[in-house]
Amino acid sequence: MKVYLDYSATTPVKPEVLDAMLPYLKDYYGNPSSLHSFGRENKKAIDTARDQIAKTFNAKPEEIFFTGGGSESDNWAIKGVAAALKTRGRHIITTNIEHHAVLHACQYLEKEGFEVTYLPVDEDGLISVEDLKNSIRKDTILITIMYANNEIGTLQPIEEIAAIAKENKIIFHTDAVQAYGHIKIDTQQLPVDMISISAHKLYGPKGVGALYLRKGTKIHNLIHGGAQERKKRAGTENIAGIVGFGKAAEMAYENxxxxxxxxxxxxxxxxxxxxxxxxxxxxxxxxxxxxxxxxxxxxxxxxxxxxxxxxxxxxxxxxxxxxxxxxxxxxxxxxxxxxxxxxxxxxxxxxxxxxxxxxxxxxxxxxxxxxxxxxxxxxxxxxxxxxxxxx
Amino acid sequence: MYSEIVMDHFTNPRNVGEIENADAVGQVGNPKCGDIMKMYFKIEDNVIVDVKFKTFGCGSAIASSSMATEMVKGKTVEEALALSNYEVAKELDGLPPAKMHCSLLAEQAIKSAIFDYAQKHNLYYKELEGFDPDADEDHHDHGEEE
Known part of the structure; x- marks a missing residue:
């Protein structure tokens, strides 16, 4: 018997997801940025996927930006906000149980002159909301705390954290790569500014992710270049991957x-x-x-x-x-x-x-x-x- | 990632266990690193006639202990002291670079047991000069994180 029990590492692509992707690997090869019909059709496919994902968050489609995966989303959220707000402050709050995509991005920023507070966790892996409140400073520009931990599965008190961030007018990012597809995240209810997600954790393909970016959030680009993703993330889109991601997200939240x-x-x-x-x-x-x-x-x-x-x-x-x-x-x-x-x-x-x-x-x-x-x-x-x- | 010989020694380790009233007992490693090896020797007329081991550790640590015990069984104390970790790794058809410390731990476990024997019997071995069975050195040779 073969039993796969490593779904937090990655998941298989669902047949319906693969079926949705295949045309974009075979017949529809146009560049979505092109004016001609070949390009326009693919632009439409990306828009559909964006709608599908926005719907799962009860968000606007223009708040969803596709990336190359969860790690890129985390890096963009953290480094992008740090760059945009560095004249306002240089202090970031996170936890010491984050994924390395967050931890190492924060450590990189420390070398660049930022200060990072790593909140400790209790024996169950929970941060203390009091610790968070006490660690907030005048120059705190970003709080980045994961929704669910990838190793031990502990869920942080996200509602309380988001409320504290909002009260103090600090941008709040959550790495929801492990939570997405298991938990409903409603951006109309939860005052979170940025959410990192990844397709391959919910039966989508590898190499594609997204960042939910609440309208008005100040952020610099991580990938500079063409005008894709409303000039926020350059690079010709991974169309099949994005289509698969949209389908996988839709299926996850339907069921x-x-x-x-x-x-x-x-x-x-x-x-x-x-x-x-x-x-x-x-x-x-x-x-x-x-x-x-x-x-x-x-x-x-x-x-x-x-x-x-x-x-x-x-x-x-x-x-x-x-x-x-x-x-x-x-x-x-x-x-x-x-x-x-x-x-x-x-x-x-x-x-x-x-x-x-x-x-x-x-x-x-x-x-x-x-x-x-x-x-x-x-x-x-x-x-x-x-x-x-x-x- | 592991050779067939490593997997064989991991699956069917030779000489697992303890020896009651062993002539020599040695233990090396610590839980911090994730490997502890303990070896028991029965020594008659300067020959290691029986050997058993207990190991807490990864697959290559268990395989290295198993292979090392096979290699010293029937050898004289001097021959066992001459055994190097490279020979253990070679007999296992190689170990991944990050796992070479497992073979070193096996070499150290043998030396530690013989050190115990030497102390009990007031014997001197040139190979054990400077050997500290309680040395808490880091045998790991891991590369930088990518």
Missing amino acids: LEEHVQHLTELRDYLLDEILDKIPYTKLNGHREKRLINNVNVSFEFIEGESMLLSLDMVGIAASSGSACTSGSLDPSHVLLSLGLSHEMAHGSLRLTLGDQNTKEEIDYVLEQLPPIVQRLRDMSPLYENIKEGVR
Whole structure:
């Protein structure tokens, strides 16, 4: 059996999405900027996709800008606002559990003379709203806080954060790459100024994303060049990708309730069974305030990569926050920010679910996982004392 | 990413376990780095007649321990001391560059066990000069983040 449980890494393209894209890879090759009919037809296709995405946000189509993906959207939002407002202030507030696209953009700005406050999180991965209030300064120009964390699935108190930003007249950006497609984000209700999203996390193609940019938000360009995207993002459009993104977004929000129910049920089943069946296991992230498709647990005494290899051998695709899987010295900055020991961070396993998963697949995982954990524990010198009941 | 031999030693590791009343026990690594190796030797007439290991770590750490224990079994103490991590990695048909420290850890685990043996029996080995079994050095050789 093959079970894919790494939907937060990426998702397969849905057949309907592929069908929508194919004509733009085959028959419709015109440049949307061209005056002729070949170009005009493609311009229309992009407009349709823009409408589809705007609708999911209850936003105006002219507030949606297509980009090359979530990382570009994050970089544009952060560097673009920093450049536009640097004479007003040079202070930015974010958290220490952001995706690297946000963290590294902020670190880059620090080298360029900006000051960044990295808000800490509690053991569940939540920031404190009080901390946020206290960190606001006269020269704060941007607050950038992720909607949902990609590793542990924790959902931040976005409404409260947005309200605080608005009250203080500070631009608020949220990286919603993981939340989009799972949660309804209504820009008429939520006073957020910028939202980063990506197509391949919700059954669309890779290499295309978007930035929701509330009308009137001051921002400089990241990609300079032609007049595409209302002169805000140059470059001939990835038409097939944009069409696929529009279709995928539309489908995600048409079927949102069903999707939420299906995944919440599967997630709770998988999570509760793992915690019940395997001793010395800890849930990472908040139990309730969490993405509907995210399971993240740490198994004591074992290391993540050897778990991933073992799971892969029985056809199960997962991921881990262990250093050995990332090519860096330290385990995941997110897990360490929760206060986890290095050992527990190394022993983390992330299983992220998607629409295609079934209960049978989850049962298969629940059958395969406990002996894998046990085999590795039996090999681990850290487990010896436990067996002898010393601890 | 791993060779077939690495995967074989990870899936079916040789010499896993402990030896009761072992003549030598050595442990290296720390949980911070994500690998800990512990080795147990039974030594008779200066020959390592039995060896077992326990490892907390990634696939290549487990495979390196397994391969290293196979390589020292039946060897004299001096021969085991001469074993280098490159030989372990070579026998595994290579390790990815970021995982070479796993083979080094296996070499260190052997030296650590023999250090224990030398201390117990008041023996001197030139190869162990300057060896510190508790050294908390960083064996990682990871590249810069892209």
